[in-house]
Amino acid sequence: MARQYPVGIDLGTTFSTAAWVNESGQTEIIRNSEGELLTPSVVLFEDRELVVGKEARTATTVHPELVAEWVKRDMGLPYYSRPIHGRRLPPEVIQACILRKLKEDIVFELGGVGRVVITVPAYFDEPRRKRTADAGEMAGLKVLDIVNEPTAAALSFGETLGCLAADGEPKEEMTLLVYDLGGGTFDATLLRLAPGKIETVATDGDVMLGGHDWDLRLVDHVAQRFKKLHKRDPREDPVIINRALAAAVEAKHALSARTRTIMHIEVAGQTVEVPVTRRQFEEMTADLLERTAYTTRQLLASAKLQWKDVSRVLLVGGSTRMPMVGRMLRELSGREPDHSVNPDEAVARGAALFAAYLLDKESGGRPKSGLTITNVNSHGLGVEGIDPETMRKKNVVLIPRNTPLPAKFTERFVTRSENQRSIAVQILEGESSAPDECTAIGRTVVRDLPEGLPKNWPVEIAFEYAENGRLTVTADVPGTHRGAVLEIERSVGFADDDLARWQKPIDEAAGFDAFESMVQEVMEQSADGRNAEMTPEEIESMQAEFGGPGAGPARPGGWTPFVAGPNPEKPGPEREPPPQTEDESLVAGGSHRIRSVARQRLPRWVGLIGHVIAAMLGLTLGYLILCQLRPDTFPFPFSW
Ligand code: ADP
Numbered sequence: 002m003a004r005q006y007p008v009g010i011d012l013g014t015t016f017s018t019a020a021w022v023n024e025s026g027q028t029e030i031i032r033n034s035e036g037e038l039l040t041p042s043v044v045l046f047e048d049r050e051l052v053v054g055k056e057a058r059t060a061t062t063v064h065p066e067l068v069a070e071w072v073k074r075d076m077g078l079p080y081y082s083r084p085i086h087g088r089r090l091p092p093e094v095i096q097a098c099i100l101r102k103l104k105e106d107i108v109f110e111l112g113g114v115g116r117v118v119i120t121v122p123a124y125f126d127e128p129r130r131k132r133t134a135d136a137g138e139m140a141g142l143k144v145l146d147i148v149n150e151p152t153a154a155a156l157s158f159g160e161t162l163g164c165l166a167a168d169g170e171p172k173e174e175m176t177l178l179v180y181d182l183g184g185g186t187f188d189a190t191l192l193r194l195a196p197g198k199i200e201t202v203a204t205d206g207d208v209m210l211g212g213h214d215w216d217l218r219l220v221d222h223v224a225q226r227f228k229k230l231h232k233r234d235p236r237e238d239p240v241i242i243n244r245a246l247a248a249a250v251e252a253k254h255a256l257s258a259r260t261r262t263i264m265h266i267e268v269a270g271q272t273v274e275v276p277v278t279r280r281q282f283e284e285m286t287a288d289l290l291e292r293t294a295y296t297t298r299q300l301l302a303s304a305k306l307q308w309k310d311v312s313r314v315l316l317v318g319g320s321t322r323m324p325m326v327g328r329m330l331r332e333l334s335g336r337e338p339d340h341s342v343n344p345d346e347a348v349a350r351g352a353a354l355f356a357a358y359l360l361d362k363e364s365g366g367r368p369k370s371g372l373t374i375t376n377v378n379s380h381g382l383g384v385e386g387i388d389p390e391t392m393r394k395k396n397v398v399l400i401p402r403n404t405p406l407p408a409k410f411t412e413r414f415v416t417r418s419e420n421q422r423s424i425a426v427q428i429l430e431g432e433s434s435a436p437d438e439c440t441a442i443g444r445t446v447v448r449d450l451p452e453g454l455p456k457n458w459p460v461e462i463a464f465e466y467a468e469n470g471r472l473t474v475t476a477d478v479p480g481t482h483r484g485a486v487l488e489i490e491r492s493v494g495f496a497d498d499d500l501a502r503w504q505k506p507i508d509e510a511a512g513f514d515a516f517e518s519m520v521q522e523v524m525e526q527s528a529d530g531r532n533a534e535m536t537p538e539e540i541e542s543m544q545a546e547f548g549g550p551g552a553g554p555a556r557p558g559g560w561t562p563f564v565a566g567p568n569p570e571k572p573g574p575e576r577e578p579p580p581q582t583e584d585e586s587l588v589a590g591g592s593h594r595i596r597s598v599a600r601q602r603l604p605r606w607v608g609l610i611g612h613v614i615a616a617m618l619g620l621t622l623g624y625l626i627l628c629q630l631r632p633d634t635f636p637f638p639f640s641w
Pocket residue numbers: 012013014015016017182183184185186211212213250253254255257317318319320321322323344345
């Protein structure tokens with residue numbers, strides 16, 4: 002069997018790249034079968050073939066309805082934003098197609114592939130991380146781990162600058178700002194490098210901001226010019242949009258090297274020439290650049306650091322080649338940004354180094370295990386609760402963002418009723434106190450609680466982020482020797498057995514025909530509600546089944562989580578609950594409370610008007626009855 006080298010994959014929004022660590026410990030980029038170092042993250046779904054890469058990108062100008070691109074931006078959504086062959090595909094399936102192509106190229110170059118590390122933006126939330134790992138599995142890859150892109154970039158930076166020792170440890174202390182502006186996402190991360198460790202201090206970003214947004218501004222520029230000349234908007238035609246986009250990317254790249262260029266777009270046999278200068282381009286995209294500057298400033302503020310505390314500003318991602326980026330960062334930080342790593346390759350190289358680090362650590366081989374790599378969680382972890390004052394749903398953050406990982410938080414919930422048999426908790430990621438503005442990861446349910454537990458029996462639920470940002474939930478019922486790893490019933494995404502079923506058609510790359518039956522099958526399952534996003538009715542029934550918010554003793558923080566369960570038929574033997582301190586008591590209510598919450602959401606005056614109308618109706622009815630009984634004293638008010 003061929004030796005299995007450490008391999009890292011940068012699964013980018015625009016380009017994907019694979020790298021490996023050779024026998025002498027150096028990273029190398031793996032060329033694809035077209036002989037290129039970067040593979041466009043684009044999939045063309047032919048009837049009988051899946052085409053990934055450059056050829057697929059070219060097809061976007063002719064058959065946009067068969068091509069999927071920018072899929073990484075849609076990770077976390079139930080479906081890719083555009084239908085393919087008129088069908089909706091889960092984004093991780095398309096990502097898996099890209100990974101399959103990379104796998105083929107890795108196997109061709111190295112003779113085989115072992116376990117791989119795949120990168121994700123530091124700002125990716127937990128569901129997006131899970132679905133990236135799922136895409137790897139569907140592509141038939143064994144995923145050793147997922148790693149944050151800036152961490153990978155820092156490792157690559159260490160390799161390039163020789164500031165990592167032979168065993169992978171940083172030689173000197175420094176604080177690094179990694180500014181990563183790719184094609185579809187923006188990430189800003191602060192890292193602290195010191196002998197023996199690489200720590201992420203804080204991270205921030207925007208999964209909907211990247212070079213593509215700069216391209217779209219140039220497309221708008223062309224469209225305005227075209228409208229002036231031909232009195233119609235070329236953006237109405239998807240084929241022309243894609244042609245304009247291709248011209249925009251070319252012009253953008255040219256403007257990184259020169260101060261003016263001309264965009265050529267062919268529309269209905271006519272070629273439209275649109276000149277554009279670098280200054281115009283910078284003006285039309287100034288707000289986009291400012292968004293990255295704002296996030297970067299916020300990041301420093303959240304880490305309580307100033308620019309003088311930052312040793313280097315590392316530029317990563319193809320879009321940092323735009324001169325405006327370097328200039329903005331120079332002005333912001335007061336120092337020259339560092340171009341020492343290749344912005345297209347650093348992440349893949351660093352991922353390969355991380356794979357080598359993990360494999361070494363696992364095998365207990367070289368003394369590399371002295372190095373520790375610490376990440377932080379990019380989003381707060383919370384549970385859905387009820388604010389007892391407003392009776393509104395609230396995100397109660399248990400693990401604040403930028404907490405060093407691994408991190409564990411145990412929360413004590415209590416049963417609301419006697420002989421309650423289950424507890425359900427909604428898990429959220431996000432900073433907002435409004436659950437609607439957070440990412441619903443799913444719910445976790447403690448089922449089969451022992452019979453006969455009295456009311457207020459504590460159930461401890463531990464939420465634990467692993468080093469890579471993936472989440473596990475465990476439950477413990479004190480006094481009953483019951484503990485379990487709970488499955489997170491996810492709001493969106495595949496169950497494990499579905500992943501396995503997707504593997505074959507993806508692996509064979511046999512095209513959309515072979516794919517369609519799978520699409521149909523899984524979509525039908527989703528329609529059954531198994532993997533689909535929960536509908537409001539489902540959420541309602543879940544709340545009814547597991548009980549709703551309650552009024553019980555709220556903790557000093559003043560909130561009550563959604564918990565509780567169906568009521569028992571027969572109460573069990575009396576037991577003493579373990580002692581409980583005041584601030585540990587978290588109680589939620591029986592199903593009757595749900596209706597009261599629904600009422601609470603209506604403004605008070607609605608209820609008041611209701612009361613007045615009811616009183617008037619009552620008086621009228623009383624008067625009409627009296628008219629019947631004593632017509633002489635109470636004359637009938639209407640005549641027919
Ligand atoms: P991702 O990580 O999203 O896949 P990359 O780091 O590969 O992205 O960067 C791709 C982006 O960089 C694209 O938007 C591309 O147009 C842009 N890019 C690459 N080279 C240049 C350049 N010379 N000037 C401006 N933008 C560039």
